[in-house]
Amino acid sequence: MESQKVTIASLQKKKSSGQKITMMTAYDFPTASLVDQAGIDTILVGDSLGMVMLGYQSTVPVTMDEMLHHCKAVVRAAKRGFVIGDMPFMSYHISVEDAILNAGRFIKEAGCDCIKLEGGSEMAHVVEAIVRIGIPVCGHIGLTPQTATKLSGYNVQGKDAESAKALLQSARDLENAGAFMIVMECIPDMLAARITKELSVPTIGIGAGKDCDGQVLVYHDLVGLFERFTPKFVKQYVNLSPQIRDALVKFKNEVESGAFPGPEHSFAMKPEEAKKI
Numbered sequence: 001m002e003s004q005k006v007t008i009a010s011l012q013k014k015k016s017s018g019q020k021i022t023m024m025t026a027y028d029f030p031t032a033s034l035v036d037q038a039g040i041d042t043i044l045v046g047d048s049l050g051m052v053m054l055g056y057q058s059t060v061p062v063t064m065d066e067m068l069h070h071c072k073a074v075v076r077a078a079k080r081g082f083v084i085g086d087m088p089f090m091s092y093h094i095s096v097e098d099a100i101l102n103a104g105r106f107i108k109e110a111g112c113d114c115i116k117l118e119g120g121s122e123m124a125h126v127v128e129a130i131v132r133i134g135i136p137v138c139g140h141i142g143l144t145p146q147t148a149t150k151l152s153g154y155n156v157q158g159k160d161a162e163s164a165k166a167l168l169q170s171a172r173d174l175e176n177a178g179a180f181m182i183v184m185e186c187i188p189d190m191l192a193a194r195i196t197k198e199l200s201v202p203t204i205g206i207g208a209g210k211d212c213d214g215q216v217l218v219y220h221d222l223v224g225l226f227e228r229f230t231p232k233f234v235k236q237y238v239n240l241s242p243q244i245r246d247a248l249v250k251f252k253n254e255v256e257s258g259a260f261p262g263p264e265h266s267f268a269m270k271p272e273e274a275k276k277i
């Protein structure tokens with residue numbers, strides 16, 4: 001596996017040569033280390049952390065301080081992976097100045113390589129302004145969880161010709177605004193393929209079929225650590241929750257029965273020293 005730091009140029013090269021790009025969420029040091037060791041190209045500190053790490057009902061309540069706290073831990077772990085800081089709801093909506101200031105905090109305070117923000121054509125001017133000052137931006141279209149209420153829930157987007165055309169236009173506008181990559185969430189595979197073919201920047205799919213330039217999943221979904229619900233697009237590669245629960249119950253039982261700690265987990269003292277106590 002190549003150990004050089006992933007760059008925008010190397011991601012672009014993957015698209016050009018038809019090699020798939022990998023992206024995984026991580027929110028803490030040990031997870032980000034594992035993701036990095038696995039050779040995943042890009043590590044997304046998604047605002048999904050609000051749901052899978054902090055127990056919120058949606059991503060809406062996530063704050064800048066929460067995002068920066070988790071981004072810093074991930075950046076400390078990422079030796080190779082390109083770290084993406086996800087801008088939380090209302091951190092880029094009030095004004096362009098506010099958006100630039102908050103994007104800058106992800107780079108300057110947390111050490112992220114770029115930021116991601118949700119929205120299509122209506123956000124292109126914000127993307128353009130952030131890119132203009134030198135911060136790389138990853139777009140995010142389709143199902144945008146921060147505005148799921150406006151979309152009437154966590155539904156597949158772009159199912160009819162009119163909304164599909166709007167998404168295609170959004171992708172074009174984001175590319176023209178300077179976005180270096182675009183996440184497409186929950187859109188029909190044919191539409192994702194069409195957008196991927198037309199754009200020159202890489203597309204990353206989540207619930208967008210196999211023809212995107214790359215794929216992303218939420219780490220907790222992939223390893224079975226989020227038990228509230230599992231979206232259709234998730235593939236669970238391992239189910240850790242029952243294994244961890246079993247281990248915890250074993251610990252509880254062994255402490256209560258006196259089986260843990262054993263002599264192998266304890267520290268001896270010379271008997272002559274013990275006598276002097």
Ligand code: KIV
Pocket residue numbers: 025044045046047048049086140183185206216218
């Ligand atoms: O917050 C997140 O994890 C995301 C991914 C689902 C793309 O935006």
